[in-house]
Every structure is written in C-alpha cells, then in structure tokens.
Amino acid sequence: MFRRYASPRHFHDLCGRLLPWLGWPCAALMAAGLWGGLVAAPPDYQQGEAYRIIFIHVPSAWLSLLVYAAMASAAAAGLIWRTRVAEAVTIACAPIGASFTFLALLTGSLWGKPMWGAWWVWDARLTSELVLLFLYLGIIALHGAIPDPRKAARACAILAIVGLVDLPIIHFSVEWWNTLHQGQTVFRLDGPSIHPSMLAPLLLMAAAFTLFFAAVLLMRVRCELLHRERRRQWVREVRA
C-alpha cells in the first residue's frame, strides 16, 4: 500500500484528494484561535496586551522545529530508499520552514524591544534559532545550485541531516544556559505555567499552523513532482 504511494503519480493524486480535508479545518481552527487569542483571552498580569504576540510567535517557533524534523526525516528516507517522492518532500519543506523561522524571529524581535528593552540579543536561544534560518536558506540555495534534481536532493538531504543537531540545542538552550529568553512555558515537567484561558487559544493556533504546514507542503510537493516529472507520460495526462 505504501509502495503504491512512493510512485510520484499516485502521491500527486493522493495530495490532491487530501488537500480540502486539511485546508478547511485549518481555516476554522485559525479563525477560532485568533478570536480566542486576540479577543477572548484576558490580558497578562505583567505584560498587559503585548503578550498576545505569543499566539503567532510560539506556534511559528514550534513549527520551525517541526518542519525541520519532517524535512530531515524525508531526507533520511530519500537517502535510504531513493524514492523521488521523499526527495520532493525534502525540498518542499525548506521554504515553509524558513518562513516559520523568519516569522518567529521577527515577532520575537517586535516583542523584545518593549519588553526586554532590546530588538536582538546574542543569547543561546536566539542565536540557535537564527542558525536554523541559515540552515533552511542553505538547503534552498544548495538545491538551486545543482541542476540535476537527484544529485541536488542527495546534497540537500545530507545538509538537512547534519543540521538536525540544532533542534535539541534550540529546545534545551533555555535550560542548559542562562539566556535572556524565558524558559519553557508549555512543555514543563510540572505542567504548563500559563493560565488555561490563554493556553487553549495557543493550542488552537498551534493546531491551525500544523494543518497550514501540511496543506502548503502537499501543494508544494505536487508542484515539485510535476516539475521533476514534466517529460513523463502521466504529467501530460494530468495537464490534458
């Protein structure tokens, strides 16, 4: 069954069928999360209204890690099984992950100026997240620099797996070292240190962002497969 979807043609069709099942729930969750976070949730006891940026910042930062993990998994699968679908997934992940990383850095910077007093500091959390952005950009650039798509995919896969080491560094940076960035709020051993009225919209937004990633990934994979296989018979049939 899985072997069947390793064929670009079947995977292309499967993506097309799955897309509406991701897109519409994503839109609904996003609307509910935005309303919950920006309207329904109470202000914070210290930061007032300014804390509401977490409803964008935190899901973006989570997704920047999740997308990288997905990309590196696809990269490993591509190296081991040499399937064209896995290679297409790897390269399709990179621009999405770069966008989430950029959004996390940008919203964090906008929040940092009024709250910390600085747009940017070189602490371990911020620096390791910036390295993640450079990893994504490096993979995009490497893919663009090698004309043969199969060779490009192998080079990108190796870079993606090498960069995997940055994920635990980002996640644990606030525990291993003194950082200006605050520690974990949600993934704590003693439970989340955020009030349920704020946590609920945050989790809604995280779910919406995850569905958004899945939907955009499937769209990008379809394009990538059509482009790579453009001289094959099945693509001509799709176009017809």
Next chain:
Amino acid sequence: MTPRQRRAALVGGMAAGIAAAAAFAFLAIGENMLWFFTPSQLAAEGPPPGNRIRLGGLVVEGSVRRRPGALEVRFDLADRAAAVTVAYRGLLPDLFREGQGIVALGRIDADGVLQAEEVLAKHDETYMPPAIAESMREANATERAGAPTVRP
C-alpha cells in the same frame, strides 16, 4: 548487507557522529555559552577585572533608589545566595520593577558596584490574567512565614 541497509547504517552513523561532535564541542565551550552570570557565580569566581560582564538576577524588593531630578538609579540584583549593587543612568525597560528578573551589562568598579551601560528585563515564563495574580498575591500575604509561596 543489502545496499539499502548499508545506506541506512551510513545515515545513522552520520547523525550519531554529528551529535557526538556537538556534545564534545559544547562540553569544551562550557561556561562561555552563558549569556550572563548570576550574583553567586560572580561571588564564587570573583569579577573579571576591567572586563565587561552581564549580570542577571532579581531586583531586591525595596532596593531601588533614584537620585531626584536625574536619570540615575541604583538597585541590588540578587539570586538565592548573593547580591550585587547596580548603578545605571538611562531609560529602564517596561518590565523593570522590584522582584523582576533583570540582566545588566557593565563593569565592576573598585567599590564592587556594577556600573551598567545597558539594563534588559528578563521576562519569566508565567502567563496569567491580572485577577488571578491579584488573588495569588493576597493568598501569599495571608499565609506568610515559611509557608511555600505560590508562584506570582
């Protein structure tokens, strides 16, 4: 070994090798990855003479002294074991208040006072509505003296 197994072993070995290299690198770098020192670390190791350092701690309740008619402010930064006085001339961030986590950048002068050039607020990881924070503060005020306090 089939070629596929060989490739899988190669990928696994590559990941393990990089993880080991990173672990050794961070063990070697050690304290240089710290973005700031705490007052206890400073007390244990002594201030690096003449060098700029970052010091992070909580602003001691009742220690903030402003000179009238000037921007100059002095306060004590403390952790559980030690405290250091900080002098600063400039605008403080919004979150600066007594009991708040603060990171100050500057040099330790001859009197042991940190002459700060920059003061940043370190926000904690707690988020709650103002009403809940208020009721927690009241609960703490009623059962003081050694009882474990609820986090603010």
